[in-house]
Amino acid sequence: MSEYVLMSGNEATAEGGIAGGCRYFFGYPITPQNKIPEYMSRNLPEVGGVYLQAESEVAAINMVYGAASTGARVMTTSSSPGISLMQEGLSYIVGAEVPCVVVNMVRGGPGLGNIGPAQSDYWLATRGAGHGDGRCLVYAPYSVQELHDWTARAFEIAERYRNPVMILADAILAQMIEPCKLQPRGQPPPLDKPWAIGGDSSERPRNIINSLYVNHDEEEAVNRRIQARYDQAARDDLYYSEYGDEDPEILVVAYGICARVCETAVERASEGGVKCRLLRPISLFPFPSEPLAQWAQLAHKALVVELSMGQFVEDVRLAVEGRCPVELLNRTGGNVVTPEDVTQKLFDMAAES
Template identity: 50%
Template sequence: MAKVLMKGNEAIGAAAIKAGCKYFFGYPITPQSELPEYMARELPKIGGIFLQAESEIAAINMVYGAAGAGVRVMTSSSSPGISLKQEGISYIAGAELPCLIVNIMRGGPGLGSIQPSQTDYFQATRGGGNGDYRLVVLAPANVQELVDLIIEGFDIADQYRNPVMILGDGMIGQMMEPVEFKEPKQRELPEKDWATTGTGGNRKPNIINSLYLAPEELEEHNVKLQAKYKTIKENEVKVESYNIEDADVVIAAYGTTSRIARTAISQLEKEGYKVGLIRPITLWPYPYSEFDKINPNCKGILTVEMNTGQMIDDVKIAVKGKYPVYFYGRTGGMVPTPNEIIEKVKEVYGGEK
């Protein structure tokens, strides 16, 4: 299949439709507004429904209803809009409903700016709503991977009856790159016999709910959820690593920031430095075990993010105190440059190659 040059936000829409999504509920906010615009134009052509809700809160509850009916459904927003959806996301996770949620991050806190950022890592991986729940969080680094993870994300959601979040930043939503819409690896997906599709007089009505007034029942439900999350941890970790077995310094970075780190590593290698990279693709479940493969004589791990230091907590958990962990970040919509990363790596080296 030929490649097509597409903007990231529009590629999300095209990938979602290829994955069988026919329903989109959302509310406009930059820097992801091209996505709902694309869906508003394209979904009616395939008999689907686009609806611009009156608010982000309304949109996520519409997603709850559509997911409960067993259809493939998605929503998208950017940082403060995702914050408004958090109650509904907790309800969806509690009711075990599959859906796809896209967050194209902008600077914060509050309204912040429309510039790219990675300041929603805590919100996505630690849960912005109430209760013991988890989202599968996927962090693409380019538009092709964005397309691939959108398609696979719907399958993951259906397989585990769990919401999946695509966590990108303003750059990946706005950049244009060539993409190919490949056929995904086929999963054996369960029947949606839990969906509220009408009984036809042949079965008892399905009830979808996240309310358990008896503490014993709620505890049983939470134990069941934790067992599911354990299975996800065992099966769905995705990570890319480069030269970590031989590196004197390893950079940990995700999303588009990892691409900047790659450029820095290429330059450092020309100067004789041995630098590796660990790029988590799933931010949850996090690829902790990948850090066990690092050169035991490594001088340190440098976490690079577009925030003031959020993934660094997971990196510290992963290294188990074996190596010092350093951080370099830009925030507020500022993007780290390769030269800034190079300078920080050389600091970690301490002057010795």
């Protein structure tokens, strides 16, 4: 195990950013993700990067917009209330078709809420990017290792689609410590993206980064171009994992920390004679609707486990399209569903059929 180091999810996320070539970080402190800016403030200058604590989340996301416009690998991180404040900026970034990475370590809400774990920003993450037809591509790691690896990978995906990528996790994944194998720190790619602004030093024709399209047809063309990229991401950058029995009675669907809880519950249910298959979406937008529909066809019923009031379950029901009944088990407000809760629910569901 010597190649592994113990790291919190926050630290592994920050180091993942550096490994992915990020050299610019703009942010504003908020629990439970403060270890990320702390880590960046110490480590980014070491690799020739820039760490800047902005005066607010609104300022931070607009600094990200500016850096992204030059083709630089740039990220910001925050937690729920801070991500709300960034929505306007994200909409402009989507509209201007520039890439960036945003991490949301979700905490209890609404409002100021609390610093406990939650998944109640599911809609904000998957529908959000503020106003307009834009969305973020959203990836939901479920371990310290995956936080590291997906943050590193996010920059490449963001550049492929010229769109923000959001890494969605929660207060548990942010703060828990697990062994992590670190990727080497990558070099950022050259800035000379064909669309980027280069200032006076650029020799190519002048680019303009902008999200204002006065002409309606032009705006519609932009919307269709952005949508075509989302459609491509649904083909090329759709990710999910599966766990448990191949001949399931119950299909269990969960992402992030809930999928960890469900893995243990699925094992215990199997030991108790209830066959379950866990499908864990890693990409939340694009959403793995097809594999979900296939498993829903085989299973007699489905259970969705989430730390929100029934947000994620809506996407599952849209994918399942009535192939089997879908039940919801949830806790909110900073509380967590335990493996014991899920196991009991699975036994209860099996007993009903």
